[in-house]
Amino acid sequence: xxxxxxxxxxxxxxxxxxxxxxxxxxxxxxxxxxxxxxxxxxxxxxxxxxxxxxxxxxxxxxxxxxxxxxxxxxxxxxxxxxxxxxxxxxxxxxxxxxxxxxxxxxxxx
Amino acid sequence: xxxxxxxxxxxxxxxxxxxxxxxxxxxxxxxxxxxxxxxxxxxxxxxxxxxxxxxxxxxxxxxxxxxxxxxxxxxxxxxxxxxxxxxxxxxxxxxxxxxxxxxxxxxxxxxxxxx
Numbered sequence: 618x619x620x621x622x623x624x625x626x627x628x629x630x631x632x633x634x635x636x637x638x639x640x641x642x643x644x645x646x647x648x649x650x651x652x653x654x655x656x657x658x659x660x661x662x663x664x665x666x667x668x669x670x671x672x673x674x675x676x677x678x679x680x681x682x683x684x685x686x687x688x689x690x691x692x693x694x695x696x697x698x699x700x701x702x703x704x705x706x707x708x709x710x711x712x713x714x715x716x717x718x719x720x721x722x723x724x725x726x
Numbered sequence: 727x728x729x730x731x732x733x734x735x736x737x738x739x740x741x742x743x744x745x746x747x748x749x750x751x752x753x754x755x756x757x758x759x760x761x762x763x764x765x766x767x768x769x770x771x772x773x774x775x776x777x778x779x780x781x782x783x784x785x786x787x788x789x790x791x792x793x794x795x796x797x798x799x800x801x802x803x804x805x806x807x808x809x810x811x812x813x814x815x816x817x818x819x820x821x822x823x824x825x826x827x828x829x830x831x832x833x834x835x836x837x838x839x840x841x
Contacts, residue, residue, distance in 0.1 A: 659816060659832035716768030
């Protein structure tokens with residue numbers, strides 16, 4: 618079966634750095650996406666990785682290791698507005714997205 | 727309008743009733759999707775459409791039907807609602823092409839409660 622695992626909840630302090638991990642087992646791999654979802658709102662796109670390595674986009678970076686079936690999202694200089702759920706999704710061999718349950722990130726002042 | 731709109735925003739429905747959730751996009755994306763999101767679970771694909779006139783079944787299609795008469799609209803119908811269909815429903819679209827990995831953009835969601 619197909620499976621995406623990520624921690625249910627994490628807590629971090631404003632101004633700090635946090636890393637959210639995602640491991641996956643899917644039938645085929647055509648890229649990994651990270652989305653941000655604030656409570657009661659729609660998911661919004663953050664990043665896409667298809668090759669191994671680190672993609673940096675401002676305060677957010679995403680890393681992929683295809684051989685390990687592993688990705689992480691790194692958030693730097695945390696702000697209160699970063700309190701949200703972060704969703705990891707893998708595009709499988711049928712080009713459909715398989716979604717993790719999401720990691721709820723709580724930022725404390 | 728810009729992006730994707732969904733209607734209604736929320737709805738309380740009696741079991742056994744028929745309900746259509748509406749979704750409209752103005753980005754001229756060829757692909758559209760319906761997901762449901764339940765607490766503790768990832769988004770699950772109900773139905774999708776890669777282009778106007780075609781539809782496909784996702785992971786959890788039972789009890790739902792869709793149509794895609796044109797590029798912009800992708801309604802989701804519950805023929806006879808059951809309490810297990812209580813969920814938040816998201817519509818999404820992407821500029822899909824065979825073999826592509828284009829980003830999906832989401833509407834604001836419809837919160838549906840079936841009693």
